Amino acid sequence: MTGPLFEYALRLGDDALILAQRLGEWISRAPELEEDVALANIALDLLGQARSLLSYAGQVEGAGRDEDALAYLREERQFRNVQLVELPNGDFARTIARQLFFATYQLGLYQALATSKDATLAGVAGKAVKEVAYHADHATQWTLRLGDGTEESHRRMQEAVDRLWPYTHELFESDELVRGLAAEGVAVDPATLRPAWQEQVTGVLAEATLAVPEDDWRPTGGRRGIHTEHLGYLLAEMQYLPRAYPGAKW
Amino acid sequence: MVKAMARSEPADRLRELVAQVPDPEIPVLTIADLGVLRRVEVSDDGRVEVEITPTYSGCPAMDTIRADIVDRLAAAGYPDVEVRVVLSPAWTTDWMTEEGKHKLREYGIAPPGPRPSGRVMVRLSVKCPRCGSPDTREASRFGSTACKALYACDSCLEPFDHFKAI
Numbered sequence: 001m002t003g004p005l006f007e008y009a010l011r012l013g014d015d016a017l018i019l020a021q022r023l024g025e026w027i028s029r030a031p032e033l034e035e036d037v038a039l040a041n042i043a044l045d046l047l048g049q050a051r052s053l054l055s056y057a058g059q060v061e062g063a064g065r066d067e068d069a070l071a072y073l074r075e076e077r078q079f080r081n082v083q084l085v086e087l088p089n090g091d092f093a094r095t096i097a098r099q100l101f102f103a104t105y106q107l108g109l110y111q112a113l114a115t116s117k118d119a120t121l122a123g124v125a126g127k128a129v130k131e132v133a134y135h136a137d138h139a140t141q142w143t144l145r146l147g148d149g150t151e152e153s154h155r156r157m158q159e160a161v162d163r164l165w166p167y168t169h170e171l172f173e174s175d176e177l178v179r180g181l182a183a184e185g186v187a188v189d190p191a192t193l194r195p196a197w198q199e200q201v202t203g204v205l206a207e208a209t210l211a212v213p214e215d216d217w218r219p220t221g222g223r224r225g226i227h228t229e230h231l232g233y234l235l236a237e238m239q240y241l242p243r244a245y246p247g248a249k250w
Numbered sequence: 251m252v253k254a255m256a257r258s259e260p261a262d263r264l265r266e267l268v269a270q271v272p273d274p275e276i277p278v279l280t281i282a283d284l285g286v287l288r289r290v291e292v293s294d295d296g297r298v299e300v301e302i303t304p305t306y307s308g309c310p311a312m313d314t315i316r317a318d319i320v321d322r323l324a325a326a327g328y329p330d331v332e333v334r335v336v337l338s339p340a341w342t343t344d345w346m347t348e349e350g351k352h353k354l355r356e357y358g359i360a361p362p363g364p365r366p367s368g369r370v371m372v373r374l375s376v377k378c379p380r381c382g383s384p385d386t387r388e389a390s391r392f393g394s395t396a397c398k399a400l401y402a403c404d405s406c407l408e409p410f411d412h413f414k415a416i
Binding site for chain 1: 304306307308309310336337338339340341389390391392393394396400416
C-alpha cells in the first residue's frame with residue numbers, strides 16, 4: 001500500500017511526463033521551425049518537472065524505484081495522468097487548445113503549490129511556475145491568432161476547443177486523497193483552481209472570437225488508472241527500449 | 251588557529267576550481283558566472299559537497315556540469331565528491347554576474363535585463379549584441395536552448411539569441 005503523498009507526486013509527475021512525450025512527437029513536424037523549437041522547449045520543461053516529481057515519488061515510496069523505474073516500468077493502469085494529456089496531438093489547433101487548457105491549469109496549480117508545506121513540492125512548483133507562464137502565454141497567443149485568423153483557422157480552432165473541452169473537467173476533480181493532503185497544506189485541491197481557470201480561458205476564447213462549448217459529457221478516470229485507448233500505444237513507444245534492453249545506457 | 255586556516259584554504263581553492271567549470275552550452279560562461287553554483291564545502295576527511303541549481307527544470311546541461319565537476323575535483327586529488335541539485339529558491343537571471351552578462355554580449359548573445367515582475371510581462375527593448383541598436387524584435391520566445399529567445403535586429407538585420415530574464 002502506498003501513501004497519499006506518493007500518489008499525489010505521481011499524479012503531477014505523470015501529467016507532465018505524458019504531455020512531454022506527446023509534444024515531443026511534434027519535433028520536425030510543426031508548421032514552422034520556430035514552433036518545432038517552441039514545442040520541444042515546452043516538452044523539455046515538462047520533462048524536467050516530471051523527473052523531479054517522479055524522483056520524489058520514488059523517494060517517498062521508499063521501495064527503491066527511481067524516476068526511470070517509474071517512467072519505464074509501470075503498466076498503463078498504474079499511470080495517474082489525466083486523459084487530456086494522453087490524447088493524440090491531432091492537428092496544430094488541437095495541440096494548441098490542449099496547451100491552453102493544460103498550461104492555464106498548471107500555472108494556477110504551481111502558483112498555489114509554491115507555498116506548500118512540503119518543501120520538495122514547493123521547490124519544484126516555485127521553479128516550474130516561471131516556465132509554465134511562458135507555456136500559457138505561448139498557447140494564448142496562438143489561440144488568438146488562429147481563432148481570430150482566417151475562416152479555416154477559426155473553424156479548426158473551434159473544432160479543437162469543442163473536441164477537448166469535455167476532458168478539462170477531469171483536471172479539477174477532487175477526491176478524498178487530495179482533500180486530505182490539501183487540509184495538511186501539502187497539496188492543492190484542484191477544485192479550488194476552477195473559477196480562475198474558467199475566467200482566464202473563457203476570456204481568451206472570447207477574445208479569439210471562439211465560442212465556449214456547452215458542458216456535456218465528462219470523461220474521467222485517469223487519476224485511478226483508467227485511460228483512453230491511446231495511452232497504451234504511447235507507453236509502448238516510450239518504454240520499448242528500457243524494457244527490451246534493461247539497464248541500457250548511452 | 252592553524253588548523254582553521256588549513257581547513258579554509260582548500261575550501262577556497264576548491265571553490266575556485268569548481269567555479270571555473272564552463273557551461274556546456276554557452277562555454278564562455280562559467281557556472282559561477284551563471285549563478286548555477288550554490289555552494290562548495292570540504293570536510294576534514296577530504297569529502298567535497300557541491301550544490302548546483304538548474305536554470306530551467308529540464309536543463310539538459312545539468313548532467314554534463316555534474317560530470318565536469320566530479321572530473322575536475324578528481325584530477326585535483328578529491329575523488330570523494332557529492333554533487334547535489336537544489337531547486338529552491340528558484341534560479342533567477344538576477345544571479346548572473348555582471349561579468350557574465352558582459353561575456354554574453356561579447357559572445358553575441360543579448361544578456362537578460364531586469365526580471366519581469368508580477369503576471370504582466372513588460373517588454374523592454376533588447377539591444378542587438380552586434381550593432382547595439384535597440385531596434386530589434388522577438389522572432390520566437392523559444393530559442394536554441396530553454397534559457398534563450400530568438401531575436402532579429404532591424405538595424406543590422408542579423409538574428410541573435412537573447413537570454414530570457416526569469
